[in-house]
Amino acid sequence: MRDFDFKTAAPSAAGPATTVLAVNNLTISLPAGADRPHAIRHASLDVRQGEIVCLLGESGSGKSVIAQAVMGLLPASLKAVDGGIELLGEDVLTASPDRIRQLRGEKMAMVFQEPMTALNPIMTCGAQVDEMLAQHSRAGVGERRRRILEIFAHVRLPEPERIYASYPHQLSGGQRQRIVIAMALILKPLLLICDEPTTALDVTTQAEILKLIRELQTESGTAVLFITHDFGVVAEIADRVVVLRLGDMVEQGAKLQVLQQPREPYTRMLLAAVPALVPRTRPPVEKAYPLLDARGIGKTYVTGSWPGRKREVRAASDVSLTVHPGETVGIVGESGSGKSTVARCVARLIEPTAGDIFAGGRSVAKARGRALYPFRRGVQVVFQDPYRSLDPRQTVGASIVEGPLNFGVPYAQAWRRAEELMTLVRLRPDALNRYPSEFSGGQRQRISIARALACEPQVLIADEAVSALDVSVQAQILELLDDIQQRLRIGILFITHDLRVASQICDRVIVMRRGAIVEEGAIQDVFLSPRHEYTRALLAAAPGRGFAFGAA
Structure with a gap:
């Protein structure tokens, strides 16, 4: 041709x-x-x-x-x-x-x-x-x-x-x-x-x-x-x-x-099912004690190995946050703003170069090995990319029950819980015997959410947990997280670039830019009356802002 x-x-x-x-x-x-x-x-x-x-x-x-x-x-x-x-x-x-x-x-x-x-x-x-x-x-x-x-x-x-x-x-x-x-x-x-x-x-x-x-x-x-x-x-x-x-x-x-x-x-x-950009009214959160308390978190990467060619990159600088029972704290900002870096530091998946982390009133910033076991079970993460976080050689059922089994839950009990969770995230329980490659991207993300919930955590860190989901499933997952939070009083640290999702699920929101916090407060205050010009720019760039979905 x-x-x-x-x-x-x-x-x-x-x-x-x-x-x-x-x-x-x-x-x-x-x-x-x-x-x-x-x-x-x-x-x-x-x-x-x-x-x-x-x-x-x-x-x-x-x-x-x-x-x-x-x-x-x-x-x-x-x-x-x-x-x-x-x-x-x-x-x-x-x-x-x-x-x-x-x-x-x-x-x-x-x-x-x-x-x-x-x-x-x-x-x-x-x-x-x-x-x-x-x-x-x-x-x-x-x-x-x-x-x-x-x-x-x-x-x-x-x-x-x-x-x-x-x-x-x-x-x-x-x-x-x-x-x-x-x-x-x-x-x-x-x-x-x-x-x-x-x-x-x-x-x-x-x-x-x-x-x-x-x-x-x-x-x-x-x-x-x-x-x-x-x-x-x-x-x-x-x-x-x-x-x-x-x-x-x-x-x-x-x-x-x-x-x-x-x-x-x-x-x-x-x-x-499309979430509104205007924040929804949520019941007040009783802030008796924090489930998670991060103070002055910093993370600096050093690149290059030759003297004179080393370069420091500050991914996060002096970031403090708390998550209380029944509270959802959102972190929003552009790609590379440090949102995921802070989440990984708080979850102890990477070592912070500065600051301290308290869970249940005890410092875990320096804990190692078995001393981290209670923290690992109590703080679970839903990652941004489900294809990387799920083992392609394991069935999804094996991936979901792996965490509970490591913490001593009997296999039959862990499997029954996995079946319940598959139903909750709108997947068939018999799909537990299939492999990640047999699912669509959105389905894999739902499986990742089910896996995190299997350990019944006190704090759930969701790193772009619903970014790959269509709006109807997204709405159900947000409703599911809200229901679980109300029943179990878990705290959620919710990292997202989707301002519409943040407006519907978050009680408080932290806005990050270039590794630092530029604004934080109640979701209604930050989204309806933003003080910082960067926050105003983010809200102005939201796609479809002002579009009347489904209007006659």
């Missing part, structure tokens, strides 16, 4: 925009024993030049399967049994592997949901982007490096030279996601597929990325298939919306029609 030139195919006043992607009556089967026969059934959609089509639906609805099929990345267990996919008129499903590899990068690119699965852990970030440029362009080494540093700066990565030489594990989750976005954008593809590309990003960076995608469309007429569960993002960026449920298309249309005048009950249910 010849190279396609949008300049010669630009829409005129007399004709419609060019169809870049056409999915026609696509049906993809699931392997025997799955919970339904088809991942996708009779799906049809098109994405035109300069248009953003958003795929909406709950976890497991088939959104990512469509993206994988377009990119030629379907796993061997999934088969396209009917229909077709055309990229600028060329049948993708019948294209040879060599042709598909040629199309990737040059004609179509994809931003994946989980950056750690998309990035090579033993290559620097610069080398990984350079590999794509070297494969698809004739630019020299110096020119490629210049273009990479330029795109790193464009997606708001700090210190592009340092990021270029860094490995993925040396970056925050949001920074890794921006590397993946930069890799997809650098060749200016005709079709860009975004599979939850802003899930790990704070609101200000999210706004920049959405703006960047719009700019790419303006410059090159790029077509975008955008998969997301964030209705705020949909309100900001979509031209048209397609709603999926369990592999079936239930509704599609223009953005305003679907979001403000939905026809289907399922769409209305999703919209009703």
